[in-house]
Amino acid sequence: MAGGRVAHPTLKGPSVVKEIAIGIxxxxxxxxxxxxxxxxxxxxxxxxxxxxxxxxxxxxAEEQ
Known part of the structure; x- marks a missing residue:
């Protein structure tokens, strides 16, 4: 029985340039x-x- 590998997405950190642009x-x-x-x-x-x-x-104030 061959162990199948599950393709997990690679987690990437936040884009510094994108964060600065959004902040601005x-x-x-x-x-x-x-x-x-x-x-x-x-x-x-x-x-x-x-x-x-x-x-x-x-x-x-006006007097009445």
Whole structure:
């Protein structure tokens, strides 16, 4: 009886270049989302102070 050999796939380690590329891509995506959030908050603040300066809004509560 001949002992049959089972062909097992050879396990390869992670590809360093691929891991770096994926890390850079994920980092750029996260940075883009964060920067867009920052720009949106900046725009809201700038709009608020512009309206405050024009007198269209006030931070003082109106008396009833």
């Amino acid at each position: 891509a994920l980092g750029l995506c996260a940075a883009t989302v964060w920067k867009m959030h920052h720009w949106n908050e900046q725009r809201k603040t700038r709009t608020f102070y512009d309206l405050l300066e024009k007198g269209e809004i006030s931070v003082v």
